[in-house]
Amino acid sequence: MSVRFLIIEGNIRDVRESYRAGTGVSPAEGYGNVLLGIAGGGSYDILNATDADASLPKGKMFKDYDAVVITGSALNLWKQEPESMRQVEVARAVYRANVPFFGSCWGLQVAAVAAGGDVQPNPRGREMGFARRITPLAAGLKHPLLAGRPVSFDAPCSHLDEVSTLPPDATLLASNAVSQVQAAEFRFEGGTFWGVQYHPEYSFAELAFLIDRRMGALMNEGFFANEAEKNSYVADLMAVGANPSLNHIAWRYALGPDLLDADQRVTELRNFIEIRVKPHAFSRAA
Known part of the structure; x- marks a missing residue:
């Protein structure tokens, strides 16, 4: 059995190319590679949904995939730009x-708006670097998306906006002091979405x-006082990412196993693949 993913790229062309120049891959390519690593193989297609001429590969429909995943994005849904609203319509078709x-950050926000919710600038400001003390709610403690997560955990993040109003048919799963909606399930027109505000x-x-x-x-x-301070932080992240045993850096930034251990960091993705994607692939292949 080979799992087939569709990755919906949330960024416009210039951002995609800038990302590829800096990291070697676009956001969708990077996301797809992570998913294949967790799934133990498979394949993925990319839909650049911001583009006016975007389309699925010839002959493909959404139902031909075992999962659809939306990346993050530098766009803002509350601006209602065409590049954003195209993705909302795509999300409705996926439902x-x-x-x-599934979706991370922007993906959660797009899925929320598609299902009847709203997204606005976060009045508490940007959440950048690491979302701290994410706390599963009563529903989250029982939900398979967060299986294996403790009663409080940290996760990588980068966002200015948040889901300000949940869709009518939604279950809030986790929150923290910065964003009430850190993890949720949405249901709309026969489909079910799992998503997180973090990455x-x-x-x-x-x-x-x-x-x-x-x-x-x-x-x-106010995140950094000057460029030197930012450079030091970036260098430390690169170093501890390459070598998680650098305890002096982990101590300096309060980085625990939920961040340093790659298996723990991808908990929600692994749960999504094992609980929803692989069974769907088996049933489709039967």
Whole structure:
């Protein structure tokens, strides 16, 4: 059995190319590679859903995939730009196809709006680097998406906006002090979405790239006092990502096993694949 993923790329072309120049892959390619690593193989197609001429590969429909996953994005849904609203319509089509559906950060927000929710700028500001003390709620403690997560955990993150209003048919699974909606399940027109506001797919190197790329905004918002401070932080992230046993860096930034251990970091993705994607693939192949 070979699992087939569709990755919906949330970024416009210029951002995709900038990302590829800095990391070697686009966000969708990086996400797809992580999913294949967890699944133990398979394949993925990419839909650049911001593009006006975007389409699935010839002859393919959403129902032909074992899972659809939406990446993060630098866009803002509350602006209602065409590049964003195209993705909302794509998400509605995925719901109707009743395919296992997942998204991180922007992906959660797109799925929320598609199902009747709303997204607005977070009044508490940007959550960048690591989302701290994410706490599963009563529903989350019993939900398979968060199976294996403790009563409080940290995760990589990067976002300015948040789901401000849940869709009518939704279950809130986890929150923290910065964003009420950190994990949720949405149901719409026959389909079910699992998603998180954080980024279980991110490596430390990817997070370091994003922080470096957004230096100006982060300095203006008080995350760093100067460029040297930012450079030191980025270098530390790169170092501990390459060697998680660097205890002095882990101690400096309060990085626990939920962040340093790659298997723990991708908990939600592994749960999604094992609980929803692989059974769907088996049933489709039967």
